[in-house]
Amino acid sequence: MKKDKTKLDKRVKRHRKVRTKIIGAGNRPRISVFRSNRHIFVQLIDDSKGITIVSASDLNYKPVGRKKTNKVEIAREVGKDFAKKTLAKKIKTAVFDRSGYKYHGRVKAVAESLREAGIKI
Template sequence: MNTQRKADLLQKRRWRIRKKVQGTAARPRLCVRFTTKHIYAQAINDDAGTTLAFLSSLDKELRAKKLAANLNGAKELGVAFAAKAKAAGIESVVFDRAGAPYHGKVKVFADAAREGGLVF
């Protein structure tokens, strides 16, 4: 399968998910994205179109730990994101996996965020 077709299918999966998953001020959307090297997570209020909390493996505190986009990195970033979201006043979120299948890194990130205190 060529790369353009693969990207098109991923975008269609994202749109299909986003039709059902909507973030509000009371319960923002937790969007997690894994690239080959890094992990990005953000809590988004879709009503206002604003990002309430953002954390990535490129953050200063986490960069020293040299987090990779693997299971260990997903677990550490999930716990760190939950702490940052709690500090921002976010208790409950709607999980958006950004088209990725819910297993492996995505599942580990979600479980770690739950352990950190976020309610899905």
């Protein structure tokens, strides 16, 4: 009897399938997004060397004042911070790896903020 697949199992399967096609080289590294229930993490990875070039997350993000922000707005801020770090390393083009998540919500907010900052995805 087949076991029902969990959401995580399905996402990991999609991620593995896509990772066979997406490869970040030195001239065009891979931007990988991971989202947990509370946080979001973004990395710029050079797959040919197997190293992380730049990373950013919302762990150190502190909202200004008592303004309550939602996770999508925080993801947008993480994307802007990540874009500044990436442009400081003189990287302007990259491959976007959404890690099996739908292109919606926090993942979309990160991608849009990267494009607005001038990184070609």
